[in-house]
Amino acid sequence: MSQKMFERIALIGIGLIGSSIARVIRREGLAGEVVISTRSEATLKRAEELNLGDRYTTDAAQAVEGADLVIISVPVGSSGAVAELIAPALMSGAIVTDVGSTKASVIAQMQPHLPANVQFIPGHPLAGTEKSGPDAGFAELFENRWCILTPLEETDATALETLSAFWRACGSNVDTMDPQHHDMVLAMVSHLPHIIAYNIVGTADDLQTVTKSEVIKYSASGFRDFTRLAASDPTMWRDVCLHNKDAILEMLSRFSEDLASLQRAIRWGDGDKLFDLFTRTRDVRRSIIDAGQEIDSPDFGRIAVKSEKPA
Amino acid sequence: MSQKMFERIALIGIGLIGSSIARVIRREGLAGEVVISTRSEATLKRAEELNLGDRYTTDAAQAVEGADLVIISVPVGSSGAVAELIAPALMSGAIVTDVGSTKASVIAQMQPHLPANVQFIPGHPLAGTEKSGPDAGFAELFENRWCILTPLEETDATALETLSAFWRACGSNVDTMDPQHHDMVLAMVSHLPHIIAYNIVGTADDLQTVTKSEVIKYSASGFRDFTRLAASDPTMWRDVCLHNKDAILEMLSRFSEDLASLQRAIRWGDGDKLFDLFTRTRDVRRSIIDAGQEIDSPDFGRIAVKSEKPA
Structure with missing residues (x-):
């Protein structure tokens, strides 16, 4: 067992990737509390049936309140809308990351909305299967896979190391890279x-x-x-x-x-x-x-x- | 165990496909004797070390003598040359087949050489892996895979049924089809x-x-x-x-x-x-x-x- 790394992790989006993150957080004991949010009530209900988190809400802003780590796992075209929704509720000092397969576009969509007092570190775990949805996830998904983080110029080195340590605790190898x-x-x-x-x-x-x-x-x-x-x-x-x-x-x-x-x-x-x-x-x-x-x-x-x- | 279907099977070419056929013949007891032939002495030696057959020769004509089934498992570009080599030594009534991935070309290359007293039935087991050579074969390769036979106009129905039964004994499903x-x-x-x-x-x-x-x-x-x-x-x-x-x-x-x-x-x-x-x-x-x-x-x-x- 690893030790608790965050007091509260908010997972926005609970498909294959989000639900795999939820499972590995649980297995490794990486968070004091996991709050899960997704737009679809049916998916949220399924996440609850699967016991993937501790609290569940369709309100993304409510989900991120008091979270020291926010992970956004939605199709990349929805990144901007999610950032806009959660921005006012983010805790000062929170790390905000995502798992999107494109990075320049996600940064362009999200950064304008996010307040200066959070650490935005775009990320991309290179892991997945051909299946989708909360049932498709599993805790071993990230094992020995690479997770690429594309820190911004203003990213704090400590926050970057904290997020890197989180992904390593999930089983990943971590690389950093320029978004382009x-x-x-x-x-x-x-x-x-x-x-x-x-x-x-x-x-x-x-x-x-x-x-x-x-x-x-x-x-x-x-x-x-x-x-x-x-x-x-x-x-x-x-x-x-x-x-x-x-x-x-x-x-x-x-x-x-x-x-x-x-x-x-x-x-x-x-x-x-x-x-x-x-x-x-x-x-x-x-x-x-x-x-x-x-x-x-x-x-x-x-x-x-x-x-x-x-x- | 299936029963013996042929007195003597000659395998010309002993790569992934040929050696898998050899292994399933052995496992199922489909032949009284298996004679293996390939041009390369090193490959032939390896086939013998693997105990894939009963006799081994680099001389394809010698290999087919007295064989009631001859299976040619060579790259399709070599089909014509092999047919020319073995034609004079083929036993009357023998079934001659191949495993090539193209059929019209194999027929055009082989048919002119083969005597009228043999049953030439082109075939193609849709099975394989990315590995090559006699070590790569295994007896289960053909299980639940399709084997397509492309009989000629003059093909005898009994011979076609005999060859189909052979492939079914190897684990395949058999279809017949026009070569084109x-x-x-x-x-x-x-x-x-x-x-x-x-x-x-x-x-x-x-x-x-x-x-x-x-x-x-x-x-x-x-x-x-x-x-x-x-x-x-x-x-x-x-x-x-x-x-x-x-x-x-x-x-x-x-x-x-x-x-x-x-x-x-x-x-x-x-x-x-x-x-x-x-x-x-x-x-x-x-x-x-x-x-x-x-x-x-x-x-x-x-x-x-x-x-x-x-x-």
């Missing part, structure tokens, strides 16, 4: 992969020469790997696309340029070029496994292998 | 996903604004899902691209057209269009899970969830 660089990195490692996955699943869904039932039956030959990302929360991803537009368009343009070149190699039968690319990409996975960010089992470990060797 | 339709379906469900995965990993690898170490560290936010397919065998996938060119170019063109439209929606901030696509694609994964072709656990089951609910 965060948005560029995430456009590549997260936003582009999700957009490509959504797109290919859409392409398959639209085909007429290949039926939908064929796509589904034979999906284990490759296609199904893309469907996980393409099952992610639509609201969250719509907002990411709208709020990290420039970096995403830049990465999309590089991807499409490379794909055009690959398509040309296929058309003209340039086997050497194909072989070179297909060899080079193999090493990337090995590095990810070595970095502890992927498991080594074939097929994501989906296949239960009963016997390693023939009798 | 197979190539179109696989271009969508398998070849396009692999090409897109290779491409995005290549794009990430080439970036300079985002370092390679950042791509690796933060890959759990989406990118790593693509690296599995992009770690597949380069020779196999070069050959697939060269041998199913037309269908692949058709699917690539649809994918790129859809991506251009999605990119435009991002550029112009068309949130409704993004939301609609991102909602529609969610159902596809659900259907694949319902069809038993994917597991239901979040994140492909990669995360070990220790507690389902907070204490």
Whole structure:
């Protein structure tokens, strides 16, 4: 058990990320009290049934009263509205953070509303699954994942260390980064992969020469790997696309340029070029496994292998 | 245990697929004798160390002598050369099949060489992992996966049923299909996903604004899902691209057209269009899970969830 780090933590938004934070706070005993707020009464009721916090309210301003840590876990397009709601009720000295997948836009939306006497430290835990809602969360979500904090110029070093220690207590590794660089990195490692996955699943869904039932039956030959990302929360991803537009368009343009070149190699039968690319990409996975960010089992470990060797 | 279905099975090629077939034949007792042949002496030696068969030879013609089933598991670009090698030694009445990911090209390469007194039934088990070589195989690889057979006009119904029964004994579900339709379906469900995965990993690898170490560290936010397919065998996938060119170019063109439209929606901030696509694609994964072709656990089951609910 870690020790109590905050007297009162307010969680605004209680979906996959918010509810996972609630669970790990509880497991590690990181707060004296957890107050949960979300707009939807049905979701709030579910959070209460799951016993995720100590108090529950649909009033975000009420939730943040007296909280020394406020974590906003809402789609990035709602960050500004939440900041405006909670600003008058924030306690002096409180740390205010978020978990949004884009950072420059969140800062632009939130900062104008927040009073000077709180410590606003934008954050992004790189963790999630394709499931959404308070039932989807679990305390282990952040274990050995990275949490990127993008402190502002005026961020106090002590507050930054306190929030970093909180995320480490949740199981994360913590990095700090410039918000613009965060948005560029995430456009590549997260936003582009999700957009490509959504797109290919859409392409398959639209085909007429290949039926939908064929796509589904034979999906284990490759296609199904893309469907996980393409099952992610639509609201969250719509907002990411709208709020990290420039970096995403830049990465999309590089991807499409490379794909055009690959398509040309296929058309003209340039086997050497194909072989070179297909060899080079193999090493990337090995590095990810070595970095502890992927498991080594074939097929994501989906296949239960009963016997390693023939009798 | 199933019963012996063939007196002698010759396996030409002993990589991931060939060695998995060898293991399931052994486990189920499907053959009186298994003869293994591959060009590489090192691979053949490894197959012998793994005790995958009963006899081993680098001479494919010698391997097929007296075999009532011959299974060719080589990159599709080598199918013609193998057919030419083995043709003079094939036993009258033998069933000759393959496991290649493209069918029209394999038929065009092999059929001219094969004598009229053998039953040539092209096949494709839709099973595999990102690993290659005889060590990568396992007997459970084909369980609940589909195996597509593309019989020719002259294929004997009894021979087709015998080969279907063999694949069912290996754990597969069997479908038959026209070779051209197979190539179109696989271009969508398998070849396009692999090409897109290779491409995005290549794009990430080439970036300079985002370092390679950042791509690796933060890959759990989406990118790593693509690296599995992009770690597949380069020779196999070069050959697939060269041998199913037309269908692949058709699917690539649809994918790129859809991506251009999605990119435009991002550029112009068309949130409704993004939301609609991102909602529609969610159902596809659900259907694949319902069809038993994917597991239901979040994140492909990669995360070990220790507690389902907070204490």
